[in-house]
Amino acid sequence: MNSTPTTDTELMRAVRDGDVSRLGVLFERHHLRLFNLFRRLGAKPGSAEDLVQEVFVRMLKYSRNFRDDGDFLPWMYQLARNVSVDGYRKRGKEQQQSEDAPEIVDSAPLAPESLERSETERRMRRALQSLPPEKREVLVLSRYQLLKYDQIADLLGCSVGAVKVRVHRAIKDLRDAYHGDMAAAGSAGEVMS
C-alpha cells in the first residue's frame, strides 16, 4: 500500500501533487534552519521571519518544478538564496546597511561571564557582517548550515575548488575583522582605564 510520505522529498512531492497541508510538516522541520540562515546573512529578526515565510510561499508557487528525482534540501536552499537576493534588492542597500548595524541590546546588567560571552558574540556578529555578502554566504553555509563544500558548489553553481578558495579568503577576512575589533576594544579599554 502507498505509505504516508515521511521524507522531505516525499512530502514535497505530495505538496506538488496537491496535498498542500504537507507544507506544514516541512515548515516545522526547516523554519528554524532558514530563520538562522537569514539572521546570519544579516537580516533583522522581523525581516528574517518574513523571508522564511517567503521561502514557503515560493515552495508552493514553484512546486510544479520539483522533479520526481529531486532532492529537497538543495532545492530549498536555492529558493532561500533567491529569496535572500531578492529581499536584499527590494529592501535596498541602505536598509540592508542599517540591518547590518549592531543591534541595540538589552541593557539589563549581566553576570561577568555572560557579559564576556555577549561581547564576543557582538564582535563576531559585527565581524561577520563586515564581510562582503559572497564571502559571508560561504562561511554561513559551511560553518552554520553544515553544508559540504560540494553541496555549496552545486548551490552557487561553481566548482568545489572555487568554494574552498572563497572559504579560505573569507575566514582570513573574518579573522582580521574579528581580531581587529578585539584589538580596538582592548586599546579603547586601556584608554578608558
Added chain:
Amino acid sequence: MNCDRLNDLLPDYLAGTLPAAINRELQAHLTECSACGLDVASLEQTWEHMAVLADEQPGESMRSGFYAWLHEAERNAPRPALASRLGKVLAGLWPERPALQFATAAAMMALGIALGMMLRGHPAGPQPPRSVQASLPPVSAPPAVLPASTRNTPPIVPSNLVPTAVEQASLVSTTDADEMHALREEVRSLSHLVALSLLRNDSASDRLQGVSYGREMSASDPRVLTALVEAANRDPNDNVRLAAIDALKPLVGRREVRDRLLHGFDEQHSPLVQIALVDAVSASRDRDVSATLRGLLTHPKLDPAVRQRLETNLGARS
C-alpha cells in the same frame, strides 16, 4: 607538505573533513613551520569562535502567520487532477504482499489482453468482429445506379437469406453486448480479487476498505462472502469485525450466513461486536432466529449489555 599545499587543504582542515593520513601530514608541517603554525592557530580560533553565534528562536508570530497563510493556500488550492486522484486510489489498492501483487498483475494483464483482443476487432469505432464482417455483406446503401450488367442479374443469395440492415445491426449489437458482458465479467473478477487482497492485508484500514469493496459482491461471490464472514469472526481489529458484520447484514436471511456468523459468537470478546452480531441476526424474519437468540441468553459470561440487547430484540420479535 609545503606551505602552499597547506593553504589548499585549510578549508577541509577547518571543516574536519581531511582524511586522517593527510591530517597527520598537515599537523607535522604545522610543528615544523612556525609561520604556518601561528596563522592556522588564529584561523582555527576564529572558526571556533564563530560558534558563539548560537541558533536563535523566531517569534511565535512567525508560526501563526505561516499557518494562517497555509490555511488560505489550502482553501484556494485547485483540486488535484482527476488522473492524479485516480492514480492515488489505484496506488492505494496495490497490495503489499508480493504474491498478491503478482496475482493482481496477472489479473490486470488478462484484462488488458481481453481488452486488446476486443479493440483489435474495432479499428474505427464499434464494428462487428471480422468473423461477422466476413459473413455479412456491407451494410452501406447500394449504389443508386447499378451497372447495366448487374441490373437484371438475379442475386446469388436468395433475398430471403440476406439479412436486412436492421437484422445486421441487431447481429452486431448482440455481439457487442456479448463482448460487453465478457468485459463486465473480467472487471468484476478483478474487483473480487482486489477485495480479497485487501481483506487479507496487514493494515486494518486496508481491510476496512476491503470490507467496503466486498459489501457489493458478497451476495454473488462465495469467496468474498467467506472472506467477510472470516473478517466478522476473526479479524484482530474490532472495527473491521463491526464493518464486516454490517456488510453481511443484508444476507442474514440466508441460513448458512447466519449460522456461520453465530458460530463465531464465542470468539467475539467485545460486547460491542456481540451486540452488532445480535442486531444483525435479529434483522432476519426467520422463525428459528428467535430460538437461536434465546439460546445465546444461556451463554456463560454473557455481558449484561449484550443480555439486555438480546432480551430487547426477542421482545420486539414476539
